[in-house]
Amino acid sequence: MQQANIARPGSAEPWRDPEAEPYVRILNVTKRFGATVAVDDVSLDIYRGELFALLGGSGSGKTTLLRMLAGFERPDSGRILLDGQDVADVPPYERPVNMMFQSYALFPHMTVEQNIAFGLKMDGLPRAEIRDRVAAMLDLVQLKGFEKRRPHELSGGQRQRVALARSLVKQPKLLLLDEPLGALDKNLREQTQFELVSIQEKLGITFIMVTHDQEEAMTMATRLAVMNHGYLAQVGTPAEVYEYPQSRFVAEFLGTANVFEGLIRAEGPTGALIESTEFDAFFQSDTDPPKPEGARVFVAVRPEKMRIRRAEAGEMAGTNRLIGTVRDIAYYGDFFMFVVELPEGKSIRVSRPNLARLTELPITWDDRVAVEWEPFATVVLPE
Secondary structure, three states, X not given: OOOOOOOOOOOOOHHHOOOOOOOEEEEEEEEEEOOEEEEEEEEEEEOOOOEEEEEXXXXXXXXXXXXXXXXXXXXXXXXXXXXXXXXXXXOHHHOOEEEEOOOOOOOOOOOHHHHHHHHHHHOOOOHHHHHHHHHHHHXXXXXXXOOOOOHHHOOHHHHHHHHHHHHXXXXXXXXXXXXXXXXXXXXXXXXXXXXXXXXXXXXXXXXXXXXXXXXXXHHHOOEEEEEEOOEEEEEEOHXXXXXXXXXXXXHHHOOOOEEEEEEEEEEOOOOEEEEEOOOOOEEEOOOOOOOOOOOEEEEEEOHHHOEEEEOOOOOOOEEOEEXXXXXXXXXXXXXXXXXXXXXXXXXXXXXXXXXXXOOOOOOOOOOEEEEEOOHHHOEEEOO
């Protein structure tokens, strides 16, 4: 099941305010490597205090975009503004930006406090100020008592926190995180996600994070951008992008979606009515059709939005109802995933929460089942 970062009551959402000034502006940025377009005319506004995620698979352009923000790569065209300043010609070491790498890149011969203090010493800060700042960071990342240890004496999660403290101790305006939790095991990664969010909220520093992990982006980010082949496929809050994907790619990339093809026939009693071109059924949504009548569209329905039950004798498919046979069942602990094969050969996935301790499922392999859902669960994809 996907988690989504739900905004706290009263939390600011500056991206909805037309008067708010973006803190980071990426304007028509393009980057090529030979004949390959890694970032394709990307424009994006990020606001002060956001924890923003760039989400995409390998080759989507997310890391190249992050490296251009850091100054390690230069755009072929376009502009990058940080707090109103064009930083395209500013070298990395002069930008008010720090970057935390996936490998953490800690100095193995230095202690924890020496690793954290390194950048401050290079900047020539007074010894007392360095000591105070390092102590504050150790307290923030909960590593007091570990000052004299070296990286090989720490766990993966502790090394990650040292790297974070080293990145934050210089008080950057912007912190860039490249797959920050990729080296951690699943349980530690989930715990650290909430720790990172808490630290970011305490400091109010703008974080931009690159990840290929959908759950990580959904859990941590105030907003996220889904990237595909160098362009922005969709930008929004985790809940917006998950619940209202704007394309088949986004629907299938972010979580699991059953995607159907059909033709818009008319406006139904609550919204668009789509006739399936794959089997004898109709899909009813609660929103207006995005295209004119007769247009071909895709429809997405999330597995957790569907209900599954044994089909009655002679029951047929209808509007937002499909009939099929259970071909596989996966047990995830907190829910079951049913793979249902439709008579036409297409398979769909339906999840059911595990609400009781059962030794036997009420639905099992080879059962003939009905799968139903409400109109709000039918998402008609504009693309």
